[in-house]
Amino acid sequence: xxxxxxxxxxxxxxxxxxxxxxxxxxxxxxxxxxxxxxxxxxxxxxxxxxxxxxxxxxxxxxxxxxxxxxxxxxxxxxxxxxxxxxxxxxxxxxxxxxxxxxxxxxxxxxxxxxxxxxxxxxxxxxxxxxxxxxxxxxxxxxxxxxxxxxxxxxxxxxxxxxxxxxxxxxxxxxxxxxxxxxxxxxxxxxxxxxxxxxxxxxxxxxxxxxxxxxxxxxxxxxxxxxxxxxxxxxxxxxxxxxxxxxxxxxxxxxxxxxxxxxxxxxxxxxxxxxxxxxxxxxxxxxxxxxxxxxxxxxxxxxxxxxxxxxxxxxxxxxxxxxxxxxxxxxxxxxxxxxxxxxxxxxxxxxxxxxxxxxxxxxxxxxxxxxxxxxxxxxxxxxxxxxxxxxxxxxxxxxxxxxxxxxxxxxxxxxxxxxxxxxxxxxxxxxxxxxxxxxxxxxxxxxxxxxxxxxxxxxxxxxxxxxxxxxxxxxxxxxxxxxxxxxxxx
Numbered sequence: 079x080x081x082x083x084x085x086x087x088x089x090x091x092x093x094x095x096x097x098x099x100x101x102x103x104x105x106x107x108x109x110x111x112x113x114x115x116x117x118x119x120x121x122x123x124x125x126x127x128x129x130x131x132x133x134x135x136x137x138x139x140x141x142x143x144x145x146x147x148x149x150x151x152x153x154x155x156x157x158x159x160x161x162x163x164x165x166x167x168x169x170x171x172x173x174x175x176x177x178x179x180x181x182x183x184x185x186x187x188x189x190x191x192x193x194x195x196x197x198x199x200x201x202x203x204x205x206x207x208x209x210x211x212x213x214x215x216x217x218x219x220x221x222x223x224x225x226x227x228x229x230x231x232x233x234x235x236x237x238x239x240x241x242x243x244x245x246x247x248x249x250x251x252x253x254x255x256x257x258x259x260x261x262x263x264x265x266x267x268x269x270x271x272x273x274x275x276x277x278x279x280x281x282x283x284x285x286x287x288x289x290x291x292x293x294x295x296x297x298x299x300x301x302x303x304x305x306x307x308x309x310x311x312x313x314x315x316x317x318x319x320x321x322x323x324x325x326x327x328x329x330x331x332x333x334x335x336x337x338x339x340x341x342x343x344x345x346x347x348x349x350x351x352x353x354x355x356x357x358x359x360x361x362x363x364x365x366x367x368x369x370x371x372x373x374x375x376x377x378x379x380x381x382x383x384x385x386x387x388x389x390x391x392x393x394x395x396x397x398x399x400x401x402x403x404x405x406x407x408x409x410x411x412x413x414x415x416x417x418x419x420x421x422x423x424x425x426x427x428x429x430x431x432x433x434x435x436x437x438x439x440x441x442x443x444x445x446x447x448x449x450x451x452x453x454x455x456x457x458x459x460x461x462x463x464x465x466x467x468x469x470x471x472x473x474x475x476x477x478x479x480x481x482x483x484x485x486x487x488x489x490x491x492x493x494x495x496x497x498x499x500x501x502x503x504x505x506x507x508x509x510x511x512x513x514x515x516x517x518x519x520x521x522x523x524x525x526x527x528x529x530x531x532x533x534x535x536x537x538x539x540x541x542x543x544x545x546x547x548x549x550x551x552x553x554x555x556x557x558x559x560x561x562x563x564x565x566x567x
Contacts, residue, residue: 098384100130101154103144106371107134108342109405116404121391128384148173148376155379156388159204159372161193162442166203169196174203174374180386182393190411193369193442204372205392208401208408211337211426211435212268212366214352220248220331221350228352232301235355239308242331249310252330253463254318261459262452264334265305267366267438269354270298276364276436284443286486290477291470299462299469306465314464325349340407340422351422353429367435369411447483454479 102113113132121130133154135143141164147153148168157174159165168174177183178201183191186206194204216228224245229235242250254260273294274280282288289295309316310330325333326346333339335351343349356363373392375385391397398410406420409427418424429435440452458475461467467475481487 098128098381100128100156100379100381100384100388102130102132102156102158102373103147103154104132104134104158105137105140105160106158107136110134112404117397117400120396120400121388124391124396125384125387128387130388144168148378151378153376153378155376155381155385157204157374157376159194159374161369161372161437163446165194165372165374166196168374169201169203172377175377175382176201176203177205177374177389178202180205180389180393182390185393185412185414187413190369193437194372194374197443204374205389206369206411207371207373207392208405209367209411210370210408211429212264212368213335213337213354213426213429214268215325215333215335215339215343215349215422216352217248217325217328217331218348218350219328224331226331228350229355231358232355236304239332243308249313249324249330250308250332251305251310252321252325252333253305253309253313254316254321255309255314255460255464256317258456258460260318260321260334261302261463262440262456263438264336265302265463266298266455266459267440268334269301270295270439271364271366271436272354272356272361273298274439275362276434280436280439283439284486286484286489289487290480291473295476296469296473299459299472302459303462303465303469306463337407337409337423337426340420340426341405344406344420344422349422351426353433363429363433365429365433365435366438367409367430368437368441371408444480444484447480449479449482451476451480 104113110132118130118132122128131154141160144153144157145168148171153173157168159168159174165174169176180202183202183205188199190206191202192199194206195202216226220226220242221228224241226238226241227234229238239250242248253264271279274283274288275294279288279294283290306313316324321333322339322342324330326343328347332352333349340351353363354365373389375382375389379385393412395412395414395416398412398414399416401408402410402416402423403419406418406423407426409423418427438452440450440455445452454476458467458472462469462472477487
């Protein structure tokens with residue numbers, strides 16, 4: 079293979095490389111100070127002669143900006159990778175180097191590598207870096223004032239919201255009504271896994287064994303519709319930044335949250351974290367632990383050896399611990415174990431020992447066609463949240479859109495309407511995670527390729543290797559190409 083030099087290269091990188099300057103392309107512009115003050119200095123200290131610069135681009139502009147830079151030969155040496163199709167499209171276009179045989183990749187379980195592999199799992203093109211977790215934050219002071227306890231069930235959750243609303247001093251649930259991605263990722267895909275049973279349900283959807291208009295999906299929309307009366311005055315037009323300010327100012331009891339806000343909120347408000355509530359006490363719990371960010375190499379880099387040195391450093395325990403503890407809420411995907419220092423991040427990470435995890439339901443494969451499921455899910459979730467679309471109509475619109483291009487959903491439904499959540503492939507037993515305070519990867523994204531590897535501390539899960547993929551076609555290839563020029567939600 080042309081890339082066999084990658085494994086051997088590691089033997090040459092222990093010494094000092096010739097002076098090189100690397101540029102990292104990233105959409106995480108908010109992390110610029112972290113990279114410049116902590117991560118890059120740590121790498122440069124261990125690799126004298128290599129200097130690194132961080133080039134951040136606004137999230138929504140990242141892919142089209144990067145695509146233009148790559149075509150013009152102006153892109154940096156290291157490319158921060160989104161999961162699945164965005165990065166797959168870059169690899170297919172020749173803008174990410176293959177890393178299948180890179181030394182250090184053995185530190186990542188198969189599920190962690192799968193978002194940055196070809197559908198067959200034969201080729202890997204990015205080093206996994208971190209996942210993010212969905213859930214809720216709550217204001218501890220408001221809870222103390224109103225005598226609230228952390229809700230475990232949906233009834234408890236709505237009872238707490240009602241109590242805050244009746245008190246009248248605080249917004250019960252801080253959430254942006256004006257940005258559709260919030261309704262999808264922090265609404266539908268936050269609470270949804272408890273309805274469709276996490277990975278089993280997601281894989282059944284991929285296989286065409288479950289449909290988006292089945293009752294379990296309609297019920298998610300019904301709960302989301304129930305949030306509307308708790309958003310407070312101006313909730314429909316409130317943007318994401320204003321929502322964050324509302325919660326950090328101590329004016330809201332609950333916040334529909336992603337773990338990426340742990341670092342910005344720490345020190346500004348005394349908050350706790352809460353898992354998505356279950357139907358009744360004792361039910362199995364599921365949550366979204368999304369494989370979110372990786373890093374690859376631009377094949378056109380003039381500093382390939384230095385870039386490879388950086389990527390291999392990303393596979394080490396030093397980076398895993400530094401990144402996780404410097405940026406609380408972004409959780410290492412490696413097999414290294416270490417202490418998590420931020421209390422909120424530590425508690426969220428421990429959900430992996432208590433529940434089963436999954437990834438965002440529209441991320442893998444299901445957004446390749448037209449309409450993209452991810453885009454439609456954002457649109458209809460916002461419509462439901464704001465009372466502009468009925469839950470059943472939202473679910474039916476999603477299924478009709480998917481049925482229009484995705485072959486597994488174009489046949490008659492094979493199962494009954496209620497979610498049976500049988501796995502489309504043989505379940506894989508997972509080992510137990512040693513210790514409560516160490517970081518371990520979740521089972522989120524245990525999808526492609528087929529493997530006997532599984533995440534620590536999880537109950538048996540299924541592999542999606544047997545889930546049917548769309549037949550490669552001009553339409554699918556065009557959909558992947560479109561990823562490169564389309565602004566992100």
